[in-house]
Amino acid sequence: MFDELHPSLVQDETDTNTYTLGRVAEHNVALVCLPSGTMGTSPAATAAANMLRTFPKIRFGLMVGVGGGAPGPPSADPSDDLRLGDVVVSNPNRDSGGVFQYDFGKTIAAGKFIQTGQLNKPPAVLRSGVSTLRALHPTEGPSTYRYVCQMLEARPNMASKFRYPGQLNDLLFEASYEHCSTGTAGCESCGTRRLIAREPRNVPDPVVHYGTIGSANRVMRHGATREKLR
Structure with missing residues (x-):
């Protein structure tokens, strides 16, 4: 659903997430999914904490799922x-x-x-x-x-x-x-x-x-x- 895709950036070396970067309207977005085979609130919290290490100036996060x-x-x-x-x-x-x-x-x-x-x-x-x-x-x-x-x-x-x-x-x-x-x-x-x-x-x-x-x-x-x- 991105209007534009962006190239990857250097991550914090302790960040184990894999990101898809892009733009939705005027917003720059970093998208991350949970690791394959994992689910639940604890892995989601870990992914969010890792994201903030690499992108400390994120304004807010949205959790989206089925x-x-x-x-x-x-x-x-x-x-x-x-x-x-x-x-x-x-x-x-x-x-x-x-x-x-x-x-x-x-x-x-x-x-x-x-x-x-x-x-x-x-x-x-x-x-x-x-x-x-x-x-x-x-x-x-x-x-x-x-x-x-x-x-x-x-x-x-x-x-x-x-x-x-x-x-x-x-x-x-x-x-x-x-x-x-x-x-x-x-x-x-x-x-x-x-x-x-x-x-x-x-x-x-x-x-x-x-x-x-x-x-x-x-x-x-x-x-x-x-x-x-x-």
Whole structure:
């Protein structure tokens, strides 16, 4: 998604990251991915610390990735319900800094879990930018769909992985349904009788949601546990 790519620069000798450098609009950007085979908050923190050694004047960082959705109840408005391809932006409120680390805390008597501490809010300059975007969306709409279309026009080979597969492939099963373990990536062998019928959207554009993002050192792929956390 860079508008321009930049050549590599000399890194701090203790920095183990590998960067892609470029420009997005008027912003110079250093992009880093986690090392292959690693995941979680600790490797992410290590990558961010290494980045600051090589680029000490970075103004702010954005963590971007693919997450599992916590969709609302079947009665939810289609524009409020989380669907395949939607974008979620963390937004602080009175009780959270925008990202909720749901596995950080202590277990006490009777197995009750108590969360301890919370993450800080993003810098004010980013929260002001979010407010501006939210004000523009009702009149101008999000630009996500336009950018994805431009990307696929410039790089047709990316279509198989990044093109929106359509609402017919956005399947939501009942939270209590235990999916078939067939070793395949899809749900071809799962029982369609346990699907939840949701009202279709009128347009394929991704919806941008603002709220709390759950974060942990484990991947959440269990519907009943997801619903309990939601």
